[in-house]
Amino acid sequence: MSEFLFTKSLEIRAQTLKMRRNSSPHMHEELSDEPKFTTETGHPVVGTPHLENRREFLEHAMAGTAAALATSLPSNMAIAQDHPQHEHHPDMGPLLAKELAHPFNQDPNKWLDAHEKEWQECFDCSSEPVTEVEMVCIDERMLMQATTQSGKRILRMAGSGVLWKNADELVNAIESYIKKLANGRPLNTITVKISAHLTCGAAGIAFGNEENPDKAASNYQEGTIVAKLRARGINAVHTGNAPMVKGPHTGIAAAVDCTDGRLQRLPGINSFVISSPNNVEQAIKEAMLALQIAAGSHAYGEALNQFTFVIFSDPARPEVAEQITKALQEQTKEYTAKGMDIRFVTRRAPAVK
Numbered sequence: 161m162s163e164f165l166f167t168k169s170l171e172i173r174a175q176t177l178k179m180r181r182n183s184s185p186h187m188h189e190e191l192s193d194e195p196k197f198t199t200e201t202g203h204p205v206v207g208t209p210h211l212e213n214r215r216e217f218l219e220h221a222m223a224g225t226a227a228a229l230a231t232s233l234p235s236n237m238a239i240a241q242d243h244p245q246h247e248h249h250p251d252m253g254p255l256l257a258k259e260l261a262h263p264f265n266q267d268p269n270k271w272l273d274a275h276e277k278e279w280q281e282c283f284d285c286s287s288e289p290v291t292e293v294e295m296v297c298i299d300e301r302m303l304m305q306a307t308t309q310s311g312k313r314i315l316r317m318a319g320s321g322v323l324w325k326n327a328d329e330l331v332n333a334i335e336s337y338i339k340k341l342a343n344g345r346p347l348n349t350i351t352v353k354i355s356a357h358l359t360c361g362a363a364g365i366a367f368g369n370e371e372n373p374d375k376a377a378s379n380y381q382e383g384t385i386v387a388k389l390r391a392r393g394i395n396a397v398h399t400g401n402a403p404m405v406k407g408p409h410t411g412i413a414a415a416v417d418c419t420d421g422r423l424q425r426l427p428g429i430n431s432f433v434i435s436s437p438n439n440v441e442q443a444i445k446e447a448m449l450a451l452q453i454a455a456g457s458h459a460y461g462e463a464l465n466q467f468t469f470v471i472f473s474d475p476a477r478p479e480v481a482e483q484i485t486k487a488l489q490e491q492t493k494e495y496t497a498k499g500m501d502i503r504f505v506t507r508r509a510p511a512v513k
């Protein structure tokens with residue numbers, strides 16, 4: 161079902177782009193009581209009275225085609241569309257101007273060349289046995305580690321995996337991923353940490369019919385994904401809500417890690433991050449979702465005129481990055497046809513030593 165909704169969200173992007181900001185639905189949660197975080201990237205934390213967020217954007221998108229969806233959705237998948245309206249939206253203009261002015265967005269190739277050492281250090285290149293795998297949302301507002309840790313992998317999937325076709329597909333992928341990393345060691349020598357987060361758009365897609373989609377996603381992660389992994393002898397734990405930056409989506413870039421999670425952080429780039437466990441199709445879908453969010457009515461909407469995909473290829477399997485790049489180039493044609501500057505930059509991740 162979530163894949164159906166995910167696909168649906170892709171199809172309705174065009175309508176979403178046309179929607180007005182002043183007709184967005186009510187937000188479920190406010191983060192006003194959350195501590196303010198500063199991003200490692202130096203991007204300021206944006207304080208706004210109302211949080212623009214992915215789920216709100218997606219619910220908005222869904223509501224826009226509610227009539228069409230209502231005829232095709234099972235009754236239990238009805239999309240919430242009765243939220244009170246609110247009119248308070250941050251002025252995204254200055255935020256977009258600021259992003260566009262960032263040297264990375266000015267010239268990604270030049271920036272990556274100038275900061276080669278920094279971005280290379282974001283990858284775990286050690287041959288230390290992997291003892292920890294973190295599963296985090298692709299959301300660019302998730303806080304990142306300050307340093308790279310040896311023997312750790314970070315997978316970045318929408319809602320930590322809630323948009324996969326079904327739990328078994330995800331669990332199968334994680335299991336074979338862990339087996340490969342364990343390399344003969346007992347599976348329980350690797351801890352898999354799965355986190356949720358507030359105002360998660362993926363939760364909104366997968367559980368938009370629930371009163372509290374974040375909570376529903378969290379329950380699904382813990383009660384289904386973690387439980388199924390544990391049943392297979394994998395030491396999986398749910399770690400609750402991960403810390404995140406307060407404010408609307410501001411990223412106008414998506415980094416696609418083709419190294420199966422060796423990329424642990426980003427050096428001063430405000431960017432979504434996608435890292436699937438050897439699932440190219442899912443990585444492509446979620447990279448497109450990042451663009452849709454940035455171009456959606458809860459981020460920059462039609463004002464967005466530029467978006468950059470940074471593809472980090474794995475020197476051991478360069479064909480994965482090629483396949484993803486090709487698919488994204490094809491799928492972003494609609495955007496370029498409208499005049500958006502979609503950029504692709506590829507860099508070879510450093511090899512494992």
Ligand SMILES: [Zn+2]
Pocket residue numbers: 214297298299318319320357359360361362363
């Ligand atoms: Zn999320």
